[in-house]
Amino acid sequence: MKAKVSAIRSNPDQILKDIDKLCGLAEIEKYLEAGKTTILKDNISWHFPFPGANTTPWQLEGTIQALKSRGYEDQVCVQNKTVVTNAFKGEDLNKYLPIFDRFKIPVLYNFKPKDMKWIPFKPKAKMNVLDKIFPDGIHIPDYFFDKNIIHLPTVKCHIYTTTTGAMKNAFGGLLATHRHYTHSWIHATLVDLLAIQQEIHSGLFAIMDGTTAGDGPGPRTMRPVRQDLMLAGGDQVAIDAVAAKLMGFDPMSLPFIRMAHDQGLGVGDPSQIEIVGEDVSSESWGFMVGDNLASHVGDVMWFGALKDLQNFFFRTPLVNIFIMGSEMYHDWFRWPFRDKPIFDNWLVTSPWGKLFSKYEPATPAAAKPVQQPA
Secondary structure (H helix, E strand, O other): OOEEEEEEEOOOOOHHHHHHHHHHHOOHHHOOOOOOOEEEEEOEOOOOOOOOOEOOHHHHHHHHHHHHHOOOOOEEEEEOOOOOOOHHHHHHHOOOHHHHHHHOOOEEEOOOOOOOOEEEOOOOOOOOOHHHHOOOOOEEEHHHOOOEEEEEOEEEEEOOOEEEOOOOOHHHHHOOHHHHHHHHHHHHHHHHHHHHHHHHOOEEEEEEEEEEEEEOOOOOOOEEEEEEEEEEEOOHHHHHHHHHHHHOOOHHHOHHHHHHHHOOOOOOOHHHEEEEEOOOOOOOOOOOOOOOHHHHHHHHHOOOOOHHHHHHHHOOOOHHHHHHHHHHHHHHHHHHHHHHHHHHHHHHHOHHHHHHHHOOOOOOOOOOOOOOOO
16 A cells, blocks of 8 residues: 655745645545544754744644634644754744644643643554664653644754754753763664654654755755645655655665565655645755764764764763854854845845735734635
8 A cells, every 4th residue: 555645836925725735635534543633843953043944834734723613623843952942932933822822732841841841652553663772762742632633843964873864853852961871873763753753643644844844964054946836644654755755866775764664664665655735746856965063073973984983072061162162153153244244135026025024023913814715
């Protein structure tokens, strides 16, 4: 039986209606259990609103509306904390807060004890690496059990995994701030996390934004490329495989996709995936990951000569040197001097940038929807 992924090319005037249609084509009701809470797991790769890096406001708004129109009223957003991004700053600068307010979507944080607790979990599935990386036990948020989850990634490259999408979006939600312990085994980690998700969630789905895709050394410092595309599907492996193939990569050459496919967690072989809606099966955008300062450091620390010393560097206070280095590079250098000018140009030259500008900032006055489906 083939996996199914829906694809639609859209424009800013039709995007909310098209996301609803996208969900219908992907048969979302088959994957999400009725009557359950549905977690909206957005993707904040960088708290700054760089095009292609983060869940877009229309992706979020369209998903909320598509769910509500199908009777999924109980929705909640869960944010996570990382050592290099600020969830509060990210949901503000990317204009999510007025959307949550308008649709009365609660926002919970997996790093706040009052919202959820991290509890031990022993997966039924055989783990590839997580039980070895965390010998004292795997811990996940108690709130995630018996709830649907929708991942909201973007179509973009990644310096450690070549591409990133639905599978990698679980990285933040299911692993705490020590998730960087897994970087040397990132591909196997993503497969383990997918196995865990399939055990704990009542339903899994993904809606991926490729209206502006990210080419280059992502998930932050990229070259935005307009593609006007949205993808959706209930098979997390299949939607990542379709996105990877679109970007110009062989999905089955990516270890996380091949491993997940071989372990029966989804379909990664494009010949076994049915694309409905827009026929994008023959497209190849020619993306290339390339390098930046972060990837050069990772090549040495996570995968190269100093890999065996990573416990010394990353499980001691020395880790703060790398955290500060990342902040200085991304937030103090890249954003003001290289990437904010790209963002500013996108706002005035891209129809998607112009749509982003129409979304209100996080103020009490932000109470009007950008567009309502008929």
